[in-house]
Amino acid sequence: MGFSARAPIVTCGLAGRPAALGAMPVVMLREEAVALVGRIYEAAAIPEFWPGVLGSISRSIDGVGACLFTPDGRWIASEAFAEEVDLFISRGWLERDTFNARLEASGRGGFVCDLDLFRREEIDREPVYADWLHPRGLGWGASSLMRLPHERTVFINVERRRGRGPVETPFVRHLNQLHPHIARAAMISSHLALERTQAASSALQMVGVPAALLRPGGRVEHANGLFLQLQPQPVRECSAELVLANARAQAELALTLAEIEGGHGLGRAIALPAQGERGAYVLHVMPVRGAARDVFSACTAMVLATPVVARPVLPADLLVSLFDLTPAEARVAHKIAAGATVETIAETLGVSRETVRSQLKAALAKVGLTRQAELVGLLASIPAGHPRMGDAQ
Known part of the structure; x- marks a missing residue:
């Protein structure tokens, strides 16, 4: 849905002033609506713009704040609303909130208000309203969900003060005129975020x-x-x-x-x-x-x-020359230095674990060490380019 000259755009009041309680919604100028849509698409490309955009969306329906969040508790909110959202999620209220589950189950598109999903008597009994929202002077709002790639769901919630009353129908129409632009911007943000993380992975490949x-x-x-x-x-x-x-x-x-x-x-x-x-x-x-x-x-x-071993391990044939090891002892020492265990060496070479332990013990004795960890440290400290015994210097 676009903003045509005939489409009513409502806001909280002229020049952003809050409407008086019970006052009729005031029509937003078309130029203001177009400017807000432009900022929504800017936020799609520049994530840091989302808090400001959410604040503008909230003010346009005389709200106190707005947020985007995922079912697993990741969120971004308008600046004035961020502390409330942080506390709500960190204290476990998101898991107890049944509104989002009802919204998802309803299959309704666009923005949905509290009274669309709950009766008034249900709201009074619902813990999230009775124990969290109402004590903070909140409790009326409008929400929607957006399906993103990779089985992702993102909710948007615009919240009002409880004393302001439920979100009126003209304001809901206004939010629904913004909805396709918010959804497209969220889709763009999702793709760009994926590209950034894939670029990081590719950069690590290069190094x-x-x-x-x-x-x-x-x-x-x-x-x-x-x-x-x-x-x-x-x-x-x-x-x-x-x-x-x-x-x-x-x-x-x-x-x-x-x-x-x-x-x-x-x-x-x-x-x-x-x-x-x-x-x-x-x-x-x-x-x-x-x-x-x-x-x-x-x-x-x-x-x-x-x-674990940052530098190349000395080849087995070089260990034979350096430490007068037998080929079998050198193979075991090489694999131990590379991080293998006695069990995996025995399996790889097709011999018993006792044979591997015997060869390792002999290698340790020839090198003048008593512990396996000391052998690993010694061999890891010798550059792989160390000359063979007898090679020209």
Whole structure:
């Protein structure tokens, strides 16, 4: 729906002055409406503009504030309303609010008001109204939902003071004239947020860091080529969903993602033990943050994988020359330094664990060490370009 010369546009009063209680809504000038639509599309490209736009939308119906939020509690609000929204969500009221569930179940398009979904006696009994909104002088508003790509739902709520009364029909018409523009702007913001996060992943590829972007539930939005190469070890699967080969690490990943999606996770570093020929890695799980991108981005987390051994491990044949190891002892020492365990070495080489332990013990003795960790530290500290014994200096 556009703004034609005949379409009534209503606001709280001329020059933005609040309308008196019971006064008839005043028609907004067409030029003002067009300017507001222009600002909505500016916010689509520049997320930092959304708080100001939401404030203007709220004032246009004589409201006190407006916000955009997702069912999992990410939000952005007009400046004067931000503290209220923050408290509402952080204290768990969003999960107890039945309005949004009724709105979604109703299948209604456009903006819907409180009395469209509740009877007055229900409102008086509903905990969110009785225990949160009404004590704060709030309780009348208009809301709508928007479906975005990647199974995303974003709600918009415009709130009024309780004493101002329910949102009148002309104001609802005004919001519905804005609705398609808000929805299109939200769609644009969603696409741009995804492009920004994908660009970050591609940049990490350029500097040699395996990275992937995750949607809720560990679903993979994007993985760069280096991350894909970690399959099947230590990453078992990363096409539809990120699944780690190690069960303990997978449990830690699931817990970390749940904390991030719940809005109280700061990320975590997860150890990925060596698997077969692949060395050990550390998986760094980080939340995707940032103003409106919290609302519009389909991604909730970025994961980076870094090898435990930063420099190349000395080749086994070089260990033979440097420390007078047998080829079998050198192979075991090389794999231990690369992060492999006795069990995985035995499986890879097709020998018993006792044989591997015996060869490791012999290698330690020849090098003059007693602990496996000391061997790893020593071999990691020697540059891979160290000359062979007897080579010309």
